[in-house]
Structures are given as C-alpha cells and as structure tokens.
Amino acid sequence: MGYAVAYPIGVIGIIFSIIILRIIFKIDFEKENEQLRKINESYQENLERITLRVTNKSAIGKQVREIKKIIRYPFIISRLMRNEEFFIPQGDTVLQENDVILLVANTKHIPHIASCIGEKVEMDWKISEEKLVSRRIVVTNSKMNGKTIGSLKLRTLYGVNITRVNRSGIDLLGTPGLALQVGDYVMVVGEIEAIQQVEKLLGNVLQKLNEPPLITIFAGILLGVLFGSIPFYIPGIPMPVKLGLAGGPLIIAILIGRFGYKLKLTTYTTMSANYMLREIGISLFLASVGIAAGDKFVENVISADGLLWMGCAALISFIPLLVIGTISRKFLKMNYFTLIGLLAGSTTDPPALAYANSIAGSDTPAVAYSTVYPLTMFLRVIVAQILILAYI
Secondary structure, three states: OHHHHHHHHHHHHHHHHHHHHHHHOOOOHHHHHHHHHHHHHHHOOOEEEEEEEEOOOOOOOOEHHHHHHHHOOOEEEEEEEEOOEEEOOOOOOEOOOOOEEEEEEEHHHHHHHHHHHEEEOOOOHHHHHHOOEEEEEEEOOHHHOOOEHHHHOHHHHHOOEEEEEEEOOEEEEOOOOOEOOOOOEEEEEEOHHHHHHHHHHHEOOHHHHHOOOHHHHHHHHHHHHHHHOOOEOOOOOOOOEOOHHHHHHHHHHHHHHHHHHHHOOOOOOOHHHHHHHHHHHHHHHHHHHHHHHOOOHHHHHHOHHHHHHHHHHHHHHHHHHHHHHHHHHHOOOOOHHHHHHHHHHHOOOHHHHHHHHHHHOOOHHHHHHHHHHHHHHHHHHHHHHHHHHHHO
16 A cells, blocks of 8 residues: 555656756756767777788798787778789788788777788779779678687688677677677678679578567567566565566567577667557556555545655655765766666666657667666665564
C-alpha cells in the first residue's frame, strides 16, 4: 500500500527535479549535445590516412611485421606502390627505399610512425583503382561473429586488407586482434575479384540486419530472470538481497552486450526494434504496478496515513535529487543528459527514464541509467534492512 501511494508522487518528484535543475542552471540542449559530441570524439580513434615515401634507413630492408614491432603503435598499410606497380603488402613484405605507401593510423600516432618510416608526400591514389579498389562491406554472416580479423587471414587467402571497422558510428583501426561483430561495416581494399569473394564470406546482406536476434533476446531474458532470483546473503542482514525481475535481466544484458560475441551470440538490433522493446517493457512495468496497486488505492490516498505517505514520498523524491543534481552540475560539471539519466537510475524509475530519453533525443540518459541501476538495486534493499534493524 505504501508503494502504491508513494509511487505516483515519486515519479512526479523525479520529473519535477529534472525540470527544476534545467531551470536553475539554464540548460541549453544544443550546448549539452555539443559537449557530448566532443566527449564522444575524445574516446574515439581519430583515424587518418597519410602517404609516406620510405626513406628512413631503419625501415628499409625490413618486413612490415618487423617494423610494426619496432614502432609499437598500431597502423595499417593499405596500399603500396613500387616501380609504378600497386599491390597489397603482406606481413612478410620487405620495404624498399622509395616505396610509396598509403598508411592508416590514429592521428596522434602518425607523427611518430612517419618519422620511423620516411617522409610525407602527396599522391593521388585514384590511379591505383585500375587494379585496387576499396569497398565498404557489412558483416551479416553470423559465423563471423566474434572472429578476429587476423584469424580470417584475408591478406594471405584473398590478398585484401581491412583498414577500418565502423561499429555503431565509431571508426576502429582494422588490427589483427580486433573481433568482428554482426553489424560492423568494414573497409576492404584489394582487387575487385578478391573483394567479391570477401563479400560472400562476410555476408554483406543488409536485409539480414532487419531480422531481430530472438535467440539472444530470449536467452538474455531467461538468464536474467534466473540471475535476478538468486538470493545474496549479507552478514548482519536477516533477509537475502535479490536483484529481481528488473536488475537481473539488466546485468545479464550488459554482460551479453560486452562478451556475447565470444559466445557467438548476435547482439545487433536495429534502433527501431530497440526502441520498441524499451517502450513495451516500460508499458508492461507500469501496467503491473497499476494492477498490483489498484486495490484500495483511493481509500489509502484520502486517509490521513495516505496523505502522510505522500508527503514523505515528495520529500524523499525532491531533496536528495536536487542536492545531488546541484552538486553534480555545479561542482562536477556533469552533462545535463547524463545527469538526468543518473537521477532516474538512482531511483530505479523507468517512467523518469522515458521522460529523460524523450528530451535528450539520444541514448545518453539510458547509458547513465543502466550504469547506476545495479548498484541502486542492492543499496535500496540493504538500506531498507538497516532501517528495519535500527527500528527494532
């Protein structure tokens, strides 16, 4: 009964706290989005292509793999020109003086890499397209899920090179140790016939990406429910702690999202399917709360105890959220969209998350929500047990 009476006030309190913080700090959504964009760029690999002529004596006469060990910073040699001939270099290709190479690497590593190999030159690589072309191929073959680029031996078998991998809008260097996942877009360089063979190997069938990974979804739900039902006993606390039907699936989903490819589980879903699952989940949650709380709801609200419960719920919702929100924004300079996701997660409140997502227009609140949710699930149960023990 206490939950039923306090829940609506809690939802309103969280949303009002989000609105009040926006007014107090005069939040500009465009500035917040720009700040997020800069933060995301700082975590990304800023890849750059550069043309070098091999002139450094330490690189002349050495194999490509030997040079990579010396330099240590990762890079990919996309193409090589020698005596007006173009080809894809292998790991055992020996660089010769005046070879011209097209190299892909992280922008901040390029000065060091260039100094170890030779001098920067200007060259139009379009003339190489008579023999070598570059194609963007999407990985849709489930058999490729979790396999590293090096294990595919594309250079040896097909004479092609993967220079970059785009995953969820982020460019990654196509290093041998990088594991491919379904939904990745890879940039492949090589002869047209070889690239066509690689297309068949990787899939490159966009229609397959529209098929939801039902096995992964339902396996995650099943494992999540089982994990959420496991009791955790804490010394001094008489009642066990459980993550429940919300916390368990969330933890399993995070683990599958991070390590699922190692188990050959396809984790890619289209954004439309992702949003649909979210909205259905929140709707079912609210429906179950309403059904459980409907009995004698009105009588409890209009009673003296009901009004007291509502007042306490309002104070519990407003005061901690406004205090932490103010500290996080004023002193920690936290992004507003991250902050509102954190506040929603700290109260484990799906409707507040839905509101935060609607005003953010991105996944930033959801990421912050899922980050703090598991900890909050444990803490709120533990704190409740402590209060009960203190009262007794």
